[in-house]
Amino acid sequence: xxxxxxxxxxxxxxxxxxxxxxxxxxxxxxxxxxxxxxxxxxxxxxxxxxxxxxxxxxxxxxxxxxxxxxxxxxxxxxxxxxxxxxxxxxxxxxxxxxxxxxxxxxxxxxxxxxxxxxxxxxxxxxxxxxxxxxxxxxxxxxxxxxxxxxxxxxxxxxxxxxxxxxxxxxxxxxxxxxxxxxxxxxxxxxxxxxxxxxxxxxxxxxxxxxxxxxxxxxxxxxxxxxxxxxxxxxxxxxxxxxxxxxxxxxxxxxxxxxxxxxxxxxxxxxxxxxxxxxxxxxxxxxxxxxxxxxxxxxxxxxxxxxxxxxxxxxxxxxxxxxx
Amino acid sequence: xxxxxxxxxxxxxxxxxxxxxxxxxxxxxxxxxxxxxxxxxxxxxxxxxxxxxxxxxxxxxxxxxxxxxxxxxxxxxxxxxxxxxxxxxxxxxxxxxxxxxxxxxxxxxxxxxxxxxxxxxxxxxxxxxxxxxxxxxxxxxxxxxxxxxxxxxxxxxxxxxxxxxxxxxxxxxxxxxxxxxxxxxxxxxxxxxxxxxxxxxxxxxxxxxxxxxxxxxxxxxxxxxxxxxxxxxxxxxxxxxxxxxxxxxxxxxxxxxxxxxxxxxxxxxxxxxxxxxxxxxxxxxxxxxxxxxxxxxxxxxxxxxxxxxxxxxxxxxxxx
Numbered sequence: 001x002x003x004x005x006x007x008x009x010x011x012x013x014x015x016x017x018x019x020x021x022x023x024x025x026x027x028x029x030x031x032x033x034x035x036x037x038x039x040x041x042x043x044x045x046x047x048x049x050x051x052x053x054x055x056x057x058x059x060x061x062x063x064x065x066x067x068x069x070x071x072x073x074x075x076x077x078x079x080x081x082x083x084x085x086x087x088x089x090x091x092x093x094x095x096x097x098x099x100x101x102x103x104x105x106x107x108x109x110x111x112x113x114x115x116x117x118x119x120x121x122x123x124x125x126x127x128x129x130x131x132x133x134x135x136x137x138x139x140x141x142x143x144x145x146x147x148x149x150x151x152x153x154x155x156x157x158x159x160x161x162x163x164x165x166x167x168x169x170x171x172x173x174x175x176x177x178x179x180x181x182x183x184x185x186x187x188x189x190x191x192x193x194x195x196x197x198x199x200x201x202x203x204x205x206x207x208x209x210x211x212x213x214x215x216x217x218x219x220x221x222x223x224x225x226x227x228x229x230x231x232x233x234x235x236x237x238x239x240x241x242x243x244x245x246x247x248x249x250x251x252x253x254x255x256x257x258x259x260x261x262x263x264x265x266x267x268x269x270x271x272x273x274x275x276x277x278x279x280x281x282x283x284x285x286x287x288x289x290x291x292x293x294x295x296x297x298x299x300x301x302x303x304x305x306x307x308x309x310x311x312x313x314x315x316x317x318x319x320x321x322x323x
Numbered sequence: 324x325x326x327x328x329x330x331x332x333x334x335x336x337x338x339x340x341x342x343x344x345x346x347x348x349x350x351x352x353x354x355x356x357x358x359x360x361x362x363x364x365x366x367x368x369x370x371x372x373x374x375x376x377x378x379x380x381x382x383x384x385x386x387x388x389x390x391x392x393x394x395x396x397x398x399x400x401x402x403x404x405x406x407x408x409x410x411x412x413x414x415x416x417x418x419x420x421x422x423x424x425x426x427x428x429x430x431x432x433x434x435x436x437x438x439x440x441x442x443x444x445x446x447x448x449x450x451x452x453x454x455x456x457x458x459x460x461x462x463x464x465x466x467x468x469x470x471x472x473x474x475x476x477x478x479x480x481x482x483x484x485x486x487x488x489x490x491x492x493x494x495x496x497x498x499x500x501x502x503x504x505x506x507x508x509x510x511x512x513x514x515x516x517x518x519x520x521x522x523x524x525x526x527x528x529x530x531x532x533x534x535x536x537x538x539x540x541x542x543x544x545x546x547x548x549x550x551x552x553x554x555x556x557x558x559x560x561x562x563x564x565x566x567x568x569x570x571x572x573x574x575x576x577x578x579x580x581x582x583x584x585x586x587x588x589x590x591x592x593x594x595x596x597x598x599x600x601x602x603x604x605x606x607x608x609x610x611x612x613x614x615x616x617x618x619x620x621x622x623x624x625x626x627x628x629x630x631x632x633x634x635x636x637x638x639x640x641x642x643x
Contacts, residue, residue, distance in 0.1 A: 060546055084552070092549030099547075104540040108639060109562050118558075119548045154638040170548060 005073075006177055006210050007034040007057070012070035014049075014056045016281070024281035026052040026065070028234035031308070034178065039204065039211040041225035041242070043218065043257075047278045049234035050214045054180045057212070058097055059087050075177065093123040096171030096209075100183040102163035106155040112139070112166050113151030116173055123174045138169040142199060161192035165199065172203050179204065182214045197224055218261055222246060230254050233289030234281060236308060240315040250317040252294045288319070296321060327634050335627055342623065343395065346615040347388050350608055356380060391612070400613035405605045411613045414598060419617070421491055422587070422594035424506065426579045428514040430572070433521045438568075441529020446556070448534065456526060463523025468582060472516040472589035479512060486512050489591035517586040521575060528571065532564040539563075566637050573629020577622035 014027040027049045034040045042050045056067055059079060072079040079090065091097075099105045106115060116135040120126060126134070132151070139147035142165045155163055164184060171179055181200060185193035201224055204211050213225060221228050221242060228245050230238040230253065238251040249255045259272030276293040279285060285292050291301040300320055308318040358374065375381050379390060394400060400411035444453040480488035487493065491509050492502070536542060537560055545559045584596035591597075595614060602610035634640045 058547055060543060088549045088551055090549070091547055097547040099540060099544065101540055105544045107541040107545065107559055107563070109566075109637060110559075111638075118550070118554070122549055122551075122554075156639050167544070170544075 004035075005033040006036045006038075006075060007212070008071070008073040009033070009053075009057070010071040010073070012053065012056060012072065013068040014052050014061055014065060015068045016065040018064065018282060022282040025234050025284070026281045027056060030070075030231075030234070030236055032229055032236065032239065034210045034212055036177065036210055037204075037208050038227065039201075039213060039225045041213045041215060041221040041228040042231060043215060043221055043228060044231035045216060045278050047281070048231040049281070050216075050231050051182055052234075053231070054097070054182050054212060054214050057180065058091055058095060059084070060091075089123075092119050092171075092176075093174045094176055095178045095180060096174070096176035097180045097182065098164070098167045098171045098184050100186050102160050102167055102187060105167055106163055108155055111152055111154055112158070116151075116166070116170050119170055119173050134173070135169075138173055139166070142166070142169045142172075142203070143195075160188050161196060164188060164192075164196050168196070168199060168203065172207060172209070175207055176209060178210045178212065180212045180214070183216070184213075185217070185220065186215075193220075200224075218257060230257070233279060233284055235289065235305075235318065236316075237290065237318045238316065239308070244315055248315075250311065250315065250322060251290075251319050252296050252321070253290050256293075324634060327640070328631055331627060331630050331634075335623060338623055339620065342619040343392055343616060344388075346612050346619065347391055349615075350612050351384060351387075355606070356608075395613075395616065401609040403602075403610050404607045405602070405610075411609045414610065415595065415613055415617060418593060418595045418598045421592065422580070422583055422596060424510060425513055425517065425583060425587070425592065425594055426576075428507075428510045429518040429521070429579055430575065432514055433518045433525060433575075434572075436518075437522045437525035438529050441526045442533055442556075442561075444526070444530040445533030445537065448530075453530075456530070460523040460527050463519045466519060468516055468519070468585050469589050471519055472512070472586060475512050475516055476590075488512070491593060513586050513590045513592055516589070517579065517582050520582075521578065525568065525571070528568060529564065532567060533560060536560045536563045562636065566633065569632050569636060570629050573625045573627075573632075574622075576625030577618070580618050580621060 009030060009032050012027055012030045013025070016024040016026055018024055030049075030053055032040070032042075042053060044050045052061070052065070055061055057072055057074075057079065059067070059082070061067060067080055070080065074090070075094065077090075079087065082090070106112070113132070113135055116138060117128070117131040120131040120134055121128065124131075124134075136147045136151060139150055144150045144162070144165065150158075150166075155166075158166065179200070184200065185196050188196060197220060200211065203209070211224075213220070215221060225242050228240065228242050229236045230245075230251065232253050238245070238249070238254050245254065246258070249258055253274070256272065256274040260274065262271060274293055279289065279292065285302070287303050288294070288297070288301040288305050291297045294301065298320060306318050306320050306323075308316050309322070310316050311322040356375070358371065372381075379387060382390070391401075398412050400415075403409050403411050403414055406414060440456050444456045447453055476488045479486045487509050491506060493505055493509075497505055542555060542559055545555050550559070580595070583594060584599055586592070587594045587596035588600060595617075598610065599614045601607070602614065
């Protein structure tokens, strides 16, 4: 790695301790890095561990969950070792986060202005008047034409897309180095989705932020990401540049995902589907976690889980087919 | 928001009207009249009829109702039939003060005890102290008022001698600060007794509300913004968790007044509740109707206040 990385996640394991001594290994040994100004996408089905990975970086894992092992090096500091109090100085200031559900992610009893200002006052130590001015500026930046009035409005008075814009304004208010977007457009109308993603991309360029984009939408990945990691069963199964993933997918899971997308070039009667379901995080199969659903599964796959290996420069895969 | 409050107050007026009809109608529907329990059966029917005529009991029912409402609007509920020569409004006036003190003290204890314990339980669920609070909750809900009152008198008044067992003042003629302290001392046991069930209820509600809010998306957002634990709890969580509690406190007015009837009996407390019991026992119709109306009015008022507070705390309510 020639470039200095901003975020370096090494061997991250986040487990949930369920009743009856069951352990759900939601994130089980994840390594990746994000460079400054880069957009990295984390793709996977529901239950693949991508959201838990992002919440682990923020250290917002609640009981019975726990970061079991690993390092989260952010800007040279290991976040895993920080106390909750120290983390409050990282969250919102150095790492901004937006969530999937704009309808419920804003506090219903405070005005939009109040919710932006409190972040500014908390981290920037500025006066109320200054925070007011900065908040209006931010709202204009994310596309509120009547920003002064919006300041006094409550979340329920805004549409879903507008609330997500307000969330973005909060997330970028303190010029974070990293923006984590956990399925930011899943709950929005298709027409609004593109607007929100374009806005995020614009903000990213303007403030030179890195973005960790969590999504299950490969179309979004193709459009906005530089690097992509495919997650399955709490582990990364493929990691490469975006173009490479679409042109030359290697892991059978990735090919399955791509086949389930409609294509303009080929006409098919039925879109492909990956048979079976994502295994529950407390009962992964022995060996490769995808082996039960994989069309190419061999005996070896059911015995030992393959390692994530670099099979071509900049292209890592966790599969025996490429050994 | 002002529009909402005005609209809500306007709705209050027809409800009051219905309340007067109910208070009046229920008493009229009851068999007998004020004389039936105290008259010698051998009395001269002519005298009896004269008395009924004099009290207006032979007028058509709507005339009687109008006369009563006309008086009630001016605060005149007629004369008591057992406390001879005393106006019902005076009787209620002197008792109401005591009951209001009792109610306020009870509400104060309920809020001050239940809300902090509820918050603690929600922040530290499934810990020994939370289980202790739960146990206290079941105890509070399961123990009848009068029984707890008697036990409290036995322990704190008779055995330990810390607090007075009955009445509102130790001796007449006390003044100023001394009187204030004396009144508070007399209020402690009755208000603990009256507030026991409420405290247990609110504690449970508060626990589940705070737990609920702490798990919500906007609390995760607040944490993700780097808000301190203090701000997350006291600003973001409490404001939301208290919304349903406010509604319940509005209803509590009615529960307190109804509960006071029994508690005041146990503590020989000269309040509205005891007057109510006495007047029912003696078929003192003017007093019964007046107290009924008053209690109904206070319940409606409690709900009105709760609605108004609710609209202040929850911005989503205002524009409906």
